[in-house]
Each structure stands twice: as C-alpha cells, then as structure tokens.
Amino acid sequence: MSDTATAATHDDHAHHDHKPTGWKRWVYSTNHKDIGTMYITLAVISAILGMGASMAIRLELAVPGIQFITDTQFYNVLVTAHGFLMVFFVVMPTLIGGFGNWFIPLMIGTPDMAFPRMNNISFWLLAGGFILLVLSGFVQGGAGTGWTVYPPLSNADYHPTPAVDFAILSLHLAGASSILGAINFITTIINMRAPGMTFHRMPLFIWASLITAFLLLLAIPVLAGALTMLLTDRNFGTTFFDPSGGGDPIFWQHLFWFFGHPEVYIMIVPAFGVVSQVVSTFSKKPIFGYLGMAYAMASIGVVGFVVWAHHMFTVGFNVETRIYFVLATMVIAVPTGIKIFSWLATMWGGSIEFKTPMLYAMGFIFLFVVGGVTGITLANAGVDIAFHDTYFVIAHFHYVLSIATIYGIFCGMFYWLPKMCGNMYDETLGQWQFWITFIGVNVLFFPQHFLGMAGMPRRIPDYPDAYAGWNLVSSIGGAISLVGALLFLYILWKTIVSGEKAPANPWGEGATTLEWTVDSPAPFHTHEQIPEIPEEEHGEKVYVSPGAK
Amino acid sequence: MRPKEEGMTKYRQIVSRLFYTVLLAAAWLQTGPSFAQSGPQPWQMNFRPSATPVMDDIVEFHNLLLVIEVLIVLFVLGLMVYICVKFNAKANPIPSKTTHNAFLEVVWTVIPIIILIVITVPSVKLLVFMDKAPKEKVEMTLKVIGHQWYWSYEYPDAGNLAFDSNIIPDEEIDVSKGQIRLLEVDNRIAIPVDTTIRVIMTSEDVLHNWAVPAFGIKMDTVPGRINESWIRVPAARAGVYRGQCSELCGVNHGYMPIVIEAKSKQDFAKWLDKAKKEFANEASPTKVVQKDTIVR
Numbered sequence: 001m002s003d004t005a006t007a008a009t010h011d012d013h014a015h016h017d018h019k020p021t022g023w024k025r026w027v028y029s030t031n032h033k034d035i036g037t038m039y040i041t042l043a044v045i046s047a048i049l050g051m052g053a054s055m056a057i058r059l060e061l062a063v064p065g066i067q068f069i070t071d072t073q074f075y076n077v078l079v080t081a082h083g084f085l086m087v088f089f090v091v092m093p094t095l096i097g098g099f100g101n102w103f104i105p106l107m108i109g110t111p112d113m114a115f116p117r118m119n120n121i122s123f124w125l126l127a128g129g130f131i132l133l134v135l136s137g138f139v140q141g142g143a144g145t146g147w148t149v150y151p152p153l154s155n156a157d158y159h160p161t162p163a164v165d166f167a168i169l170s171l172h173l174a175g176a177s178s179i180l181g182a183i184n185f186i187t188t189i190i191n192m193r194a195p196g197m198t199f200h201r202m203p204l205f206i207w208a209s210l211i212t213a214f215l216l217l218l219a220i221p222v223l224a225g226a227l228t229m230l231l232t233d234r235n236f237g238t239t240f241f242d243p244s245g246g247g248d249p250i251f252w253q254h255l256f257w258f259f260g261h262p263e264v265y266i267m268i269v270p271a272f273g274v275v276s277q278v279v280s281t282f283s284k285k286p287i288f289g290y291l292g293m294a295y296a297m298a299s300i301g302v303v304g305f306v307v308w309a310h311h312m313f314t315v316g317f318n319v320e321t322r323i324y325f326v327l328a329t330m331v332i333a334v335p336t337g338i339k340i341f342s343w344l345a346t347m348w349g350g351s352i353e354f355k356t357p358m359l360y361a362m363g364f365i366f367l368f369v370v371g372g373v374t375g376i377t378l379a380n381a382g383v384d385i386a387f388h389d390t391y392f393v394i395a396h397f398h399y400v401l402s403i404a405t406i407y408g409i410f411c412g413m414f415y416w417l418p419k420m421c422g423n424m425y426d427e428t429l430g431q432w433q434f435w436i437t438f439i440g441v442n443v444l445f446f447p448q449h450f451l452g453m454a455g456m457p458r459r460i461p462d463y464p465d466a467y468a469g470w471n472l473v474s475s476i477g478g479a480i481s482l483v484g485a486l487l488f489l490y491i492l493w494k495t496i497v498s499g500e501k502a503p504a505n506p507w508g509e510g511a512t513t514l515e516w517t518v519d520s521p522a523p524f525h526t527h528e529q530i531p532e533i534p535e536e537e538h539g540e541k542v543y544v545s546p547g548a549k
Numbered sequence: 550m551r552p553k554e555e556g557m558t559k560y561r562q563i564v565s566r567l568f569y570t571v572l573l574a575a576a577w578l579q580t581g582p583s584f585a586q587s588g589p590q591p592w593q594m595n596f597r598p599s600a601t602p603v604m605d606d607i608v609e610f611h612n613l614l615l616v617i618e619v620l621i622v623l624f625v626l627g628l629m630v631y632i633c634v635k636f637n638a639k640a641n642p643i644p645s646k647t648t649h650n651a652f653l654e655v656v657w658t659v660i661p662i663i664i665l666i667v668i669t670v671p672s673v674k675l676l677v678f679m680d681k682a683p684k685e686k687v688e689m690t691l692k693v694i695g696h697q698w699y700w701s702y703e704y705p706d707a708g709n710l711a712f713d714s715n716i717i718p719d720e721e722i723d724v725s726k727g728q729i730r731l732l733e734v735d736n737r738i739a740i741p742v743d744t745t746i747r748v749i750m751t752s753e754d755v756l757h758n759w760a761v762p763a764f765g766i767k768m769d770t771v772p773g774r775i776n777e778s779w780i781r782v783p784a785a786r787a788g789v790y791r792g793q794c795s796e797l798c799g800v801n802h803g804y805m806p807i808v809i810e811a812k813s814k815q816d817f818a819k820w821l822d823k824a825k826k827e828f829a830n831e832a833s834p835t836k837v838v839q840k841d842t843i844v845r
Contacts, residue, residue, distance in 0.1 A: 065719075072802075072803065073799075073800045076797065076799075076800070076802070144799070145797070146797045150755075150756055150797070152754065153755040153756065153797065153798060153799055158755055243772050243773020243774070248774075249756060249772065249773070250771060283644060284644040285644045285645065285646065285647075285648075286648050288648050288650075289654055314767050314769045314795075315769045315771065316769060316771065316776035318680075319676055319677055319680040323673055326673070326676070327669065330668065331665075333661055334661050334662055334665070337657055337658070337661040338654070338658060341657040342654075344629065345650070345653065347632045347636060348632060348647075349641070349647055350632075350641070350644045350645070351636065351637075351638045351643060352632070352633070352636050352638060353637075362629060366625065366629060369621065369625045370622055373617075373618035373622060374618070376614065376618060376668070377611070377614050377615075380668065381672075382610060382672055382675035383607050383610055383675075385607065385679070385765055385766070385767045386596065386604075386611070386762065386765065386767070388758075388767055388795065389758060389767070389795040389796060450593065450595075453594065453596050454593040454595075454596075455596075455597060455760075455762035455792070455793075456589070457760070457793050457794065458797075459797045459802060459803075460793070460802060460803030461803050462731060463731065463803070464729055464731045465729075465730055466593065469591050510644075
C-alpha cells in the first residue's frame, strides 16, 4: 500500500532495490530478510543476557560456599532466566525466526513469505515477550521457579509477587509469535515453492523448517493453555494445579512436557537442517539418503509428541506407564541414528574443505552423539532414578542443546553470513573461534557427568565440598567458552564492518541451493523472476535443488 | 538468610575449602570410598557405593549402558577421523556422487533396533524390581513429608514417633566430628538392616524430592499424593547415608539434606526407644505445620 505509493514518487524504477529508510524500514518491515535480521539481532542481545546469567551461575559455583549471590532467590531467578532466555529468545529466534525467515524464501525461490505483515507482528510480539521477561526479573524478587514453572512453587502462595505473571505473559507473547510464525512458514513452504521443486526435492533445511513449524503449531497451544490455567490459578482462584481444590500439580507437568518435549525437537530439528546443508556443501556431494533424512526428521517430530513423561519418571507413575515411556523414548534413537550415519555417508567419498561452518557441522555431529547416548541412559527409567535432577541431566541437555544446537547456530551464521551481510568472515579467526569454543564447552559440561553420578542435585546455589573439584573445572570451561562467545561477537562485528566483499557463491561447486544464485548481500528484493528447477541433472534425479554453477 | 561476611574472611574461607578439598582428594585416592563415609567424595567420577539391591541393579545396568554408549561414540569418532584423513579436499580432489546404498541404510536402521532391544530387557526387569516391595514382604513403614525447607519423618509402626529433620547450618558444622557441610541434619533418621522397609512420601507445601543416591531412591513428594518406594539394606552395609532434596522447592532448596543411619536390628531398637522419649512431646502424625508462604 504505502510501498507502492512511495515507489511511484521515485523515478529509479530500473533499480529494483529501493526500500524504506530509517526506523520505518525496521519497525514497519514486511521484508523477510529485514525481519530475519531483527530476529537474529534480538537473539544476540538475549544471548548476551542469557550467557551473563550462566556465567554468574558458574562464578558462584566455582568454589563451594556462597560467594557472590548471597540471595538464593536471586540464584533461582538467574537459573530461570537463563533457561527462558536461551530457549525462547536465543535458540528459537535464531534458527527459526532468523535463518527461517532469511532462507526459506531464498531457498524455495519465492520473493517473500506468504504473510509479510503477519511476519512483522510475529517478530514484534517476540520483542514484547522479551521485554516482559526482562522486567519480570526486576519485579519484587523475580521468578525463581525454574523454566519448568512447576506449581505449587509457581502459584500465588509461594510466588506471590507479579514476577511470575510477567514471565507467564512473556511466554504467552513468545508463544503467539511462534504460532503466527509457524503458520507463515507452513503456508509459504507448501504453496510458494518454485516450479519443479516438489516436496521430495526441497533442500533439507526447508524440510527441517516445515517439520519444526508443524511441531510449533501443535505444541505451543498446549503450553498456552497450561499457562492460562496457571495464570487463573494465581489470580482468579481456580485450582487446576492445587490439590486443596481438587487439582493436581502433576497435571501441570503433563501439559508442560507435552509442549516441552516437542520443544526440544523444535530447537534441534532446524539445526539438523543447517548441518545437512553445510555437510553437503563442503563435502561437494549431494546428501546421502535424502529421503531417509527427511522422513527421519518427520518421524522424530511425530514420536517426539508421545514421549513427554520421560521428564517425569520420579513423580510416582505406575510401572506400566514408565515402561511405555521408556520404550517410546528409545525408539527416537533409530531415526536419530539414521541421520548421524547419513551425514557420515554424505562426507564419505567427498572432497571435504574444513572451513569454519564445516568444522561446526562436524563438531555438531560428534557432540550430538555424545549428548545423544547419555539420552539413552536417561530414557531408561530405572537408571534415570540415579540421574534425575542431578548435574548428569544438565550435562546431557547442554550437550544436545547448548552444544549441538548452538553449534548449529554458529554453523549457520558462518555459512550464511556472506549472504546476509555481503562480507566474508576472517577464516583464521573463525577456526580459532571454533577450537576455543570446542575446548570450552567440553571442559564446561563433561565434568558435570561426574558430578551427576556422584549425586549433585541441580539448581542449588551451594554444594557439599566434595563436589568442589569438578565444579572448578567446569567453571574454568565456562570462562573458556566465554572467550569463544566474545570472539564470535568480534568476528561478527569485524565481518560486517570491514570484511572482504563476498561473491554470490563463496563456497564453490558444493553450494547448490538457490540462495547462492542471488548476489551477496542478498538484494532487498530477490527472486523477482521465479527460478525454474530443472528436472534432472547429471542424468539422474536431483533432490536438493541445484543452483549456481 | 545467612549473614554477610567480611571480604577477607570469605577469601580465607575459599582458600581453606580448596585446600581441604585437595587433602580429601589425596586421602580418597589412597583409600577409596568406604561405607563409613558414604557421602560424595572429591573428584568422584562414579556412583556412590551402593547400599541396596536396587542400587546394585542400577549400577550393573548402567555398566552395560556405559559400555554400549562408549562403543557407539568411539565408532562414530573413528569413522569421522577416517573421513577427515581419507576424504579431505587434498587427499580426494574429486568427490563421488553416491547418494544411495539400500543395504547400508537397512543396516544402520536394524542394528540400532537390535541394540535397543538388548537394552530394553534388563531395563524393564529393573523397573519392575525397583517399583514397590511386595505387600507380604514389607516389615516396616517409614513416612516422609517434605516441607519448605526441611523433612519430617514418621514411624507409624512405632507408636506415634514423628520428628523434624533440619539442616545444621555451616557455622555449627564440626568437621572434627566427621560432619559434612550441607549434608548434616539435627535429627538423623535410622532404619534397621536386613529389613524390607516401605517408604511412603508426600509433601505439605510445594514439590520436593526425597533422594538417597546410595539406596537408588529418588521420589517426588507431591502435595495431595502419596508415593511409595522401598529400601532394604543388607547387614554388611550398615552405615550413614546421605542425600539432598532433588526438586527445586524455593529459596532454601539447597539446604534440606537427608541423613539416614542403617543400624543393626538391636541398635535400631535402642535408637527407637531413645527417639520415642526424645520426641514424645512433638509426636503427632496429624501435625499441621504453618506454611511459610513468603518468598522473601
């Protein structure tokens, strides 16, 4: 509307790259690339806060005794804020809002998302959620409930201040943002693929985004319902989760984890997609077992909905229930195995260039296996009794989330940075950044397996002196990781400000997807002429859409 | 809240704790863990010594899992190292175009399924075994109630014996008596050895979790619900066992430990007599404790 009006007043119609300027370009943005950039910017800000919280935690836990955080409620608030920030405002905005917005239209060959205005509100709802979450930390004591917000601790008797209400409303906004985003992604991917790009020829990142969007669409409403019940429990005297009124705290856990388990796949599946693109590009080979890869992700998504109670093995289920959830959970290892081995087979016979994105992809594969096998341990309710709520669990989910997912993010950032900002990052610095992070996160999280086996509980601000050794090692690892994170911020800044100009396709023959056919940085409007995807190449059917040659 | 200390004292405290930790580590490396000191040990990398048949089975099953998992990780690592050496751009300038191998794809689907079945059998056995003690075998019941932020215990088979168990604050810990900071309570509970004990648990306010690693017990205490588990400590493993609350329960979540003495039947009877006298005035199984509702 206003776009056409502005366009008419300009006379440079030949130049197809005009765009709104100033704050309007961003606040009113309906451009998928600008919205993607805003998502990533928000994620970087949240990541600084979230990592600040984790560094404060590691600093406190470096030696036994209460050191710096003399208020244990504040410690619980830090633990909670770290979880919320990282899950809802770092991982999801980068992998889904950021990479998804930027590269879904570019990779499927369409000018923009299906609903550009909904895309805009989807981002700004998330920004609102972020502000509410930060505010909740400043409201009378904050929300010290853990990111799981288990009642009764989170109900009005034990957290009487509005801090928890702020957190709940923050998640409501973030959830609404995700649902709108998911609708947009699904519509775009199903309807707006370039001619010739059938479902079975979509790049795996598109498959991953489509599956993630469906998971969001089905899981987030359950969270929204549960949060609303908690909100009315807290403020309007309902007793959904209060046994004194016939409710049940375990009911919350069922609802929360019915959302919460798909949520972990919401965070990891897009990373699967990124890693698949990168492994294929730098091995200069098409993905091995493309269909198996796509349907492995889909089946992980489906099975991910029926395993939620493995987060609740200690609530007192009868034995049959636990047996079911043990079996269902372990089934997920099969499609996960298919993915791991297909990535290895993609590299097998390849001509691999170990650029930074590829290092991160390989780091992702290996460390995801390390985190995955401890998942098998935890899936078995019998041994889970020894590990539930100990540092072993922390080690497990940080290997798959803090390491694997964040590696997926770094991997995608280094891979697509030339396309997003038009400049190449410094390869030497990138490799340094990878190795510092690799050492840092392993020193940080591996010793936590030992702490968990020895029985150290999660979410405690002080621990018996015997746990001091590995905690100190872990904190040192935290400091190394911090160096890696700061170096990444420096690389990001340096690339944007003074990086070498990147060609349209900096990665060579292996980069066959459509985003490499447009200039770097991608112009404001792309794919104004819809690309055609050839039916065959090299005499055989191609699965991943071919592009720049 | 604990009082704020002077900066200098705090620094000295940190240094002395580190020093103490190193000493303990050196001692442990020479002697190994013992039942007399069954809390966590410095630089421990494994489970605490098991005290019950359930924990024995957990350890045994975990050993199986650990071997399988380490082999999987090493296998993947080996493949990756081989790939890095053989298929880097220098060693292999022309990439192959292979994208399918039906046999391989079936293999890496079927083998994991077989491994999972191998894991499932002992896993289900363990679950059934640890679930509940058969009714006819139960010789005694221990009732555990979680509160913000202490545990209370009741012995329904011993009249109305009931008492609270609070943490001993850091200032009052006497290391020379073998007391362990954060793992010491004013009133320890005792259980007899060679006795099948049913433990029933609930909570009076928020969720807590009654966890004793050496017993293989970790069970949420849930307001409005009763959960059940069981303990049987063989005579040879009499000793002191410790645990901590394992479900975030608020400000003092880190400060509600569990200390249990597993005693011979005679010693337990003596302890029971003494405890009955000591807690005669407190005893009341239907005791109502005021809620501590304020967060700060």
